[in-house]
Amino acid sequence: QVQLVESGGGLVQAGGSLRLSCAASGRTFSSSPKGWFRQAPGKEREFVAAISWRGGTTAYADSVKGRFTISRDVAKNTVYLQMNSLKPEDTAVYYCAASKKPIVVVETEDYDYWGQGTQVTVSS
Numbered sequence: 001q002v003q004l005v006e007s008g009g010g011l012v013q014a015g016g017s018l019r020l021s022c023a024a025s026g027r028t029f030s031s032s033p034k035g036w037f038r039q040a041p042g043k044e045r046e047f048v049a050a051i052s053w054r055g056g057t058t059a060y061a062d063s064v065k066g067r068f069t070i071s072r073d074v075a076k077n078t079v080y081l082q083m084n085s086l087k088p089e090d091t092a093v094y095y096c097a098a099s100k101k102p103i104v105v106v107e108t109e110d111y112d113y114w115g116q117g118t119q120v121t122v123s124s
Contacts (some may be wrong), residue, residue: 001026002113004096009118013088020081022096022115033104034079035111036070038092045095047106049081058105064090071124086122093117095112 004069008020035050049070050059058070069082079096097111105111 002098004098004113006094006096006118008092009120011121011123013118014086014088014122014124016086017082017084018086018120020083020094020096020118020120022079022081024065024077024079024098033099033101034072035097035099035104035106036079036081037095037108037111038090039095039117040092043092045108047108048094050104051079052104052107057104059106060118061106061116086120088122088124090120091122092120094120 002024003026006020006021008018012018013053033052035046036048038048039045046059048064048105049068051070051072055084067085072079099105099111100112102108
């Protein structure tokens, strides 16, 4: 079993920055990708970014390209999401997820473990 705990959410003004962290514990899949998703009120959960655990391959949703950066610290078993130039439409609960797939994936159904989520609110 894998446990994922997110932190770093909060309230920020438009144009500001936040860094989310996701610490993994328990049985971990050292070669599996990790991802960030978000869900705004009344909307479906959507892909934000993903990273392969070893090779550093990344993928981003078009809406966050150039503003968000996903990274990982293998030694700490932690994945990060640096969010810059935040917009009110980035407001959502952000979830960390881990997949058993051997490649970077972007669909929610390809992820097997989920964190509890952390709220990000961007004021205009």
